Amino acid sequence: MPELPEVETIRRIVEPQVAGRTIRAVRLLQEQVIAHPAPNAFVRFLSGQKITSLDRRGKFLLFHFASGDRMVLHLRMTGQLLVTPTDFPMEKHTHLVAPLSDGNELRYIDVRRFGRFWLLRPEESEAIVGLDRLGIEPLSVDLTGAYLKEHFERRAIPIKAALLDQSVVCGIGNIYADEILYAAYLHPEEPCNHLSTRAWNRLAVTIRDIIAWGIETDSMMPEEYLAGKGKEYRNTPDLRAYGHEGKPCLRCGRTMKRVTIGGRSSCYCPYCQRKKRPV
DNA sequence: CTAGCTTCCTGATAGC
């Protein structure tokens, strides 16, 4: 489920609850969620680590340890990360429980089990995780129209597919891609090589605005997060495009449509988001 | 290069 704004929200809530704590033990209930190293080595290396900070890159969460080791987590579709009291009800599909030095527990829950953990030693390559293939952060100053144009202007892929390419700009998923294209008045199937310089500039600004808006509207109190078990993302009712097929466009009132691009559903307004004449 | 498909899973929902 989570895209960059949701992962950032989780990071902001969880970091103050884990920073400075030591992982006392690791109970691994589902070995499948460990990508690297082998599950027994993962458990051995993780136990006793002192967490210094929690970072984010795209949709990845990075736990930094005092030892210099790092634990990386990708929640994929249904991963949930919680810090709970010991007596908090154990959710179905809990795959990892790590008691912390302050008496609370770090828990990982994942219905579909697509999420993955990696434990990286300082000398190990980020290529093991794929962090080296990530593009720039949507909120970085490097995100400009010129940057997007440089990467996509000679390509024929639909702009929707381009936004989902984590190796150019990281952290955008299917929901925010639809929201961004709606806000930028761009048809999701528009081929990248049809876009003007003005359109690339507008898109860069819109990506930043929509991602920043997502983080703002997602923000919630830790209590609220725990009560929702880390799976209720508050801005869903505020979305303007995703899931709006068949509903009137909030700008022009015309009926929103839905197409499939690269196997992903895409909602758009057929009037506000008309295809352009190639430049 | 690009489109399209499969795989990894469970659960919600729609249709019969």
Added chain:
DNA sequence: TGCTATCAGGAAGCTA
């Protein structure tokens, strides 16, 4: 009510 089919916000890997 109970059955089956379809789909879900991610991403890699494969074929054509």
